[in-house]
Amino acid sequence: MDWGLLNLETTKGNPDICIRCATCMAICPVSRVSPAFPGPKQAGPGAERFRNPKDASVDDWTELCIGCHLCETVCSSGVGISEMNLLAKAKYLDEKGRSFRDWLLTHLHRFDPLASRLAALVNPLLKSRPLRWLLDRFLGIDQRRELPRYEYPSFRQWFRRRQSLKGRKVAYFYGCYTNVHDVDVGKAVVEVLEALGWEVVIPPQDCCGIPRLGNGDFPGAIKLGTTNISSFQGVIGQGMDIIFSSSSCGLMIRHEYGRFLALPGAGEVAARIFDLFEFLNKEAQGKTLAERLSPLPGKVAYFAPCHLRALDISLPALEFLRLIPQLEVELIKADCCGLAGAFGFKKEKYDISQAIGADLALAIRDINPDLVLSDCEGCRMQIHHLTGLPVTHPIQLLRDSLKGGHIS
């Protein structure tokens, strides 16, 4: 990418509106646990004043920004802190070059269909200690971190093999993880929507591109985004809204396609794509649902993912969880799980990732729930890794209540 031509008009790239109040320093998950990262104030607007597109990057710590966007949620001056960091990171990595591991971690979706089909073979392999040792030693994928299991059939295959109910149509962006690692989330989305009389449509879709954006790979992210937008425009043209069940994919499509990647059609798509629960709220489905939910006696702890908070739509899942009779819902009082997508899988970053999650684990221990809920697959992986507790998507619990099930 030509950094000299970077169009800062698409970003809030002015460091001088920062008044150095340091509120962001109190919420940054990384600088809170690691002195290697100087924190949003310094890494963002502070360093930005010294960056020149023509000079070589010197700030190697930009790689430690996990792109959670929490700094921006507390900034009173509206500084685009994580945007500055991401652009600096991209330039730094363009100059330094990206490792094979980082390429692999951001292109895994390409192998999903094959891995899913060979799940019976792949899963034991991913658990095998010699292979994990090799991945750790030679690629730098930390062997202490569980790798997600592949499922077969995939969500897409499951969906295609069934008879869809007819009704008012809504399109669903399920995302890579739901497709091959957490098929039940996709099933729950379809089952709840169908129970409410919606017909779910699955448009053609590729990875949203957020792993590549996080790796500073703008051309890669642009390629994926362009494919998705053209598919979305098709369903929007037929009058459909689009929903997502993964907050990170949703943030990428709704906001980053436009403000970072400046993709044509991004605005049109952003106006029609909704978080699943935000959509149910918008369509006033709460009352219909409330009448049909059966009691789920038990205690659950809900964790709001950073990217849901960055979407800045309040916490719509909570409104629906509150409708479930006899369910005690507690909010987890912690800020970030620490996994941050591929970040937590990297050997050199695993310890930071775990340190960030430590207060989350403590907060969950204080609540002592039967089940933990979160809208983000990364948070679910990390919370399970930290606590050993079962962790699901809120829609799965809503489905269970709708179908008269129990807390598993």
Added chain:
Amino acid sequence: MHFDLIIIGLGLTGLMAARTAVEEGRKVLLVGRGTGSLCIFTNSIDVLAAGGDMTIKESVTRWVREQPHHPYAKAGWDNLEASLASFTALFPPPYSFASREGKNSLIPTGAGTMRTTYLLPESFLAGALADMEKTLIVGIEGFKDFHAEYVAHHLKCRGITVAIPREKGNVTNAAGLASLMDDPSFCGDFAGLIKKRIAGEASIGLPALLGFRSSSRALEIIRTETGCQVFEIPILPPSIPGMRIFHRFKEYLTMRGVSIIQGHAVESSLRQGKRCLGINVAQSPLTRTYTADNFILATGRFFSGGLQTDENRIYEPIFDLPILQPPARRDWFQRRFFAAGPHPIHGAGVLTDHELRPVDQGGNLLIENLRVAGSILTHHDSTEELSREGVALATGYAAAKWTGGC
């Protein structure tokens, strides 16, 4: 989406208004850009410094007799009292807030001065009671926002600086240190280091960073280990005690079903005649519109963006409400920064009627379903009066009550 009440501003005023409205069962949206000045300036709850040894009720009552346009005069003592009670009720022990017998207290600050304030969090209390001659002020090596020896010099006691254990890394900012203090084992080690250096002191003063979520536990650990009374001293921004207040409100409001939009600014309002219909929140590439029956503007002053300036004037960016202000820019400040008496700019703000509805200079009502609350109001100067939190709580509370028809 449609709400009963939209509150613009995520500071103490907006949080108090949201609590008041949601307790009446109203559907509330709270929207603001960032966490505002609460997490910067607020440590304890100031109400009014004037009045010496009077109770706060006596001093506020006397104050409003002399200042009939002051926000306290509009909110009234009853609303101030009710708001303080509501605030206090939100913080059950151990991290509770209290005054000393309805009167102001003096607490030590990170500048080595003594400062007047009203409600103290539990962690500040021992500072108001301490015999300074028998106090040890403790700083942390590498933490540049608090210099124990400097503070101690002014308070005429002893100050020391403690190095935190190396294996904990090189964390030297308030937030990082506060999260370390949330860990009981770290806190125990830290208390052990202090204990070794006590020389007959009876109380210990530390910078106000004893944990975000477990400050009472941190306090108890240090108290038990050292056998001394322990207190926190407010320091330079950001304010960890302010963040504790923010977190507690936010958790309460979230659980009560208040919708909170925290990261994006309100760009403009939708108006029809003398009514506000909705607000627009910009989030690239979208602009989202939220509508409501009633609105409260609590966007604060210059720091939080509630008031803005250009070369010639001070203005309010969302509704363009008239601002009572000095006639020209040269009149904003006194000639000397430390001159006696206030700088006129700090008294500038939005004009309202007796029920906090915005009016023009002629007293004509401008927007009938909008109330204005908090530090953006004119006719007060919270820096001079030490009234920041009291004005926020009283007017936030009253505005929410009045929009509900009470």
